[in-house]
Amino acid sequence: MLFNSIVFLVFFSIFFFLFYYMNGTWRKWLLLLASCIFYMWFIPVYVLILFLTIGIDYFAAIKIEDDKTDKAKRFHLWFGIINTCLVLFIFKYHNFFIDNFNALGLTHIENWDIILPIGLSFHTFQSLSYVVEVYRGNIKAERSLLTYSNFVMMFPQLVAGPIERANNMLPQLRTCDHTISYRDFSIGFHRFFWGLFKKVVVADTASVFVDATYNNYMLHPGSMLLVGTALFAVQIYCDFSGYSDMAIGIARMLGFRFRENFAIPYFSKDITEFWRRWHISLSSWLRDYLYISFGGNRYGQWKTYRNLMLTMLLGGLWHGASWNFVIWGGINGLYLSIEKMTNLPAWKPKFLISKLMRVAYVFILICLTWVFFRAVTFEQATGIIGKIFTGFNASGFQFLDVNVFSSIVIGIVTLLAFEYVVFRNLTFDQLFDSKKGQWKLMAMTIFFFMMMLFFGNSTGNQFIYFQF
Amino acid sequence: MKKILRTLLILILVILAIDRGFVYLFHSAIFSKTLSGESGGSVNYLLQRKKDAGLIIMGSSRAKHHIDPVRLYANAEKIKYNAGINGTGGLIYNSRLLHLLLEKNIKPSTLILQLDAHPYFTADDDRGLTELAQLYPFISESRSLRSFVKNEAGLAEQIKLFFHSYRFNGKLLNILYNYRKRHSVGDENGFIPLEGILKDSLVQPLSMASPMPAFPENKIAALQDVLTVCAKENIQLIIVFPPSYHNVIHHPGGTSALINIIRKTGRARIIDFSDIESIPELNQSKYWRDATHLNADGAGLFSDSLNARLAGL
Structure with a gap:
């Protein structure tokens, strides 16, 4: 369902009226139902993929919080990350890697005939950030599966962001009995x-x-x-x-x-400023979960440039399984590194x-x-x-x-x-x-x-x- | 909720008032006086100044820029008009235009309809809405157009058309521009020759699907409608397939499939120039503006060839 369609206008008008007069848990169920309908408008069966990633990260976060040892916490963190990324890999990157391995003569495997679930990269990143934040101890794991499902699936941001953070959305979704003001x-x-x-x-x-x-x-x-x-x-x-x-x-x-x-x-x-203003929810995600995890600017100049390049290359790959996107990310990484080297943003x-x-x-x-x-x-x-x-x-x-x-x-x-x-x-x-x-x-x-x-x-x- | 609904109501009423008021003024003061251009001006010209046209040419840019009515001596009609339109002059547009003309009591004795099997005929254009939209400025004057929109265009399009401004979607500036030229319209027969000569290096054959994909049902229905209306109104229908440079868009299988459909479904004369070999002298770059459009010299030669065929009918 597209925002710029008459179907959405009808859908949202009915939804808004019901949402306005409901409260608490009923509202949460209504929001989840509406989000399912919204998503299933594209390819209905793919809603199961969403539920799978929701299930994985909901479970992983609770286990991380409940685990007593660091080793167990780390295990469940990687369980969440690997399984969520696996879903992304299967649907988005499998054919890309197979094509490249085949081109190098390493394999002779046929491509899978699958359609990329709409907005998969967005809700995958949103789920990943939640698990990492729980692991870092910045937020509490959400115990209500309904609330957590709404966090991942909420239809306005479901298919193309903004990539919301749990510390912003979960408190708003927990009670869900706010009055809608004029x-x-x-x-x-x-x-x-x-x-x-x-x-x-x-x-x-x-x-x-x-x-x-x-x-x-x-x-x-x-x-x-x-x-x-x-x-x-x-x-x-x-x-x-x-x-x-x-x-x-x-x-x-x-x-x-x-x-x-x-x-x-x-x-x-400058390009640095551009990336602070463009797709802020993604660029801040890349900064918080990739750039800083790689070491950020803590280990000297050259490693900072390396980290910038790696972050932007992966950011490019996030956009699409094609070398063109990787090159796009690489050029942006190069721009950012050169600006850091020349200290252009300070002028x-x-x-x-x-x-x-x-x-x-x-x-x-x-x-x-x-x-x-x-x-x-x-x-x-x-x-x-x-x-x-x-x-x-x-x-x-x-x-x-x-x-x-x-x-x-x-x-x-x-x-x-x-x-x-x-x-x-x-x-x-x-x-x-x-x-x-x-x-x-x-x-x-x-x-x-x-x-x-x-x-x-x-x-x-x-x-x-x-x-x- | 009351305040929200009240605000929405005010908003809708204000929009409707602006919409109706602006379109009424625009239509009566500007659009109806615009007599040239592709946003309804040339149709206005036909409706207002060519009511007695005995021969009308319809089609896409490959009719508009290729067929000079003045050179069609073989046809005895005194008033001839080329109503081809760039880009969107496909069958859906032309069938609705024909209905509009008849509703306005404009009934030619001969209609020349330009067609192509590929790619224009097969191009997917969202249920023909792009073609249909060219006639939206005339929707209040044509019962047939309103009924077509109601049955074929879908609910979303009908909701958009509830706002009268949408009739002029994408056309406003063009109409304003042509309104300025209303006193100097010299385009009496609708034919617009193209300038320029094709550079051979720019010619690339378009990708042809083989076998030819199925023709869209709505376009076949529009073709049948034209055939039926012409037969019913006793209008002589001549369907012309123009050539392309080095046959870049010629699809022999597609053209014969289309000709078979025409022969099966109605009475029409067919003049098939789709293979450039039927007018070999045209296969020189000096006669073309681009690979699918003849320049003025080429159009002259093509119109003469068409005239010769008309004489033989």
């Missing part, structure tokens, strides 16, 4: 429409140009591929941050608070022009990595980069479809205006609390809605991050 509903509602605007008006319209250029890259000059790449940078940001806004908005309408997942990343002035630009140059520097470098992220094969990625640098041919540029291209431009200009003027300075909470804040938010939502009607691509495209 303020929460209103802020959540308007946040949802902001996300929907990003998805329908910006991401999905940009995807038309991006798909047309990338899918037939041999036929297009470098100038079109360059614009296609820049538009993909916008598309993936609006697709994913739009989803996060909608997820955060839905949760807020229900009275829950999710963590922020994006903080206007393309206004960053704060003072003047507007230098700030703009730094923003452009980040955008250009990140765009280069997006080529590997978007291209299906390594040959396609290198072919596109090659054409951008050697076959630019500016006069060969075509808009393809003027209607679509003008909608893209209108969408991006509106996005930039709102992000720069409004959301750079104010959160939705602050807007609501400002003078006539409710009316301002309502006016914004009406504007976004009309923009969707006039300029949106309403074909109900899936979200890019569902595949991860």
Whole structure:
């Protein structure tokens, strides 16, 4: 079920009404039931995989807490980690490794004909962080299977995050008898429409140009591929941050608070800052559970660079079982290491022009990595980069479809205006609390809605991050 | 809950008021006066200024840029119009356009319909909604279009269409742009020749599925609808398959399968140029803008060849 579909609108309206009037345990069961329906809308049987990982980590965490010795605790920690990762490996990475082993001549095994369960990487990471936190003694193991199931399965964040932490969500889910205030509903509602605007008006319209250029890259000059790449940078940001806004908005309408997942990343002035603002729930997960576990910056310069590279390579692999994603992670790791080496983030630009140059520097470098992220094969990625640098041919540029291209431009200009003027300075909470804040938010939502009607691509495209 | 519901109600009412008010003003003050462009302007032109057209050409960009009605001397009709449309001029669009014309009492004696077996005919486009959407600005004027949307487009599309602004989805800027040119519309017969010459290095055959995949049922139904309506209204229907440079999109099996369907289901004359060898002189890059679109010189040559065939019918 997609947030940007009429089915979801009906589903959520019924769910919200019931959730509003229920309390305590009934609410928890309703939330679990709704989450199951939401997930089973894609491939019903895959809900069993979710229950399996829930069962493994629920059991492992309780055993870790109850064990008396460190050895037993460690055993159950690894039991949880290995089994959860095994599920991920089987469904996501098995074919990738088999392909590579076969290519090296080490094996001659056939691929498995399986479809990746939607959002598997997201709930796997969420479960893993819970087990590790219980092991580290930062949180108590959850004894209620119902509450824990809701933590993993809660439908707003089930398939594409934000990757929530147990210390934030479990206390909210334990009682589940909070009153849904008008303020929460209103802020959540308007946040949802902001996300929907990003998805329908910006991401999905940009995807038309991006798909047309990338899918037939041999036929297009470098100038079109360059614009296609820049538009993909916008598309993936609006697709994913739009989803996060909608997820955060839905949760807020229900009275829950999710963590922020994006903080206007393309206004960053260095790559380090970009990664603090982009997919925050994943980058903080990678920092807390990989980078720090590898040793972080505690063992000298070179090991810090090594740890950064390893973390980002694994972060790339998390996105997808393909060398392109590994290369994407590797390039980002390289950027971060070079910035650490040169201490670039410490040089704060003072003047507007230098700030703009730094923003452009980040955008250009990140765009280069997006080529590997978007291209299906390594040959396609290198072919596109090659054409951008050697076959630019500016006069060969075509808009393809003027209607679509003008909608893209209108969408991006509106996005930039709102992000720069409004959301750079104010959160939705602050807007609501400002003078006539409710009316301002309502006016914004009406504007976004009309923009969707006039300029949106309403074909109900899936979200890019569902595949991860 | 009361406050939440009250807010939602206010929001919906305000949106509806803006939606209805804006579209009413936009439609009456701007859209109905826009007489060119692919967002309904060229259809407006046909409805308002070509009511007596005796020959109408329908199809995709491969009709719009290939067939010059003026060169079709073999047809005795005085008023001829090319109503092809770029990108989305497939069968679903054309069958609904035909109904719209008939509802507006525009009844040509001859209809030339351009078709391709591959890839346009087989392209999946979400139940034909992309094609259908091109005619949404006319939905309130066409009972047939409303009934088609109700039966075929699905509930989600109907809900979106409840908001009248959605009729102009993706078209607003284009209409505004063409509105500015309303006093200088010189495109009297609808044909738009393309400039430029193809670079051979850019030609790549599109991947052809072999055997040809099954034709989508909704498109076959639209084809049958065109055949039935033309037979019922006594309109001479001529179906034309244009060529492509070096046959890059020619699929012999697909074309014959489609021709068989046409022959089985109704009366229509078929002119098959899908194999470039049927007009060998066109197989030179100087006649093409890209591998599937002729330039002005190529379109002239193609229109002359079509005229010769029409004369032989």
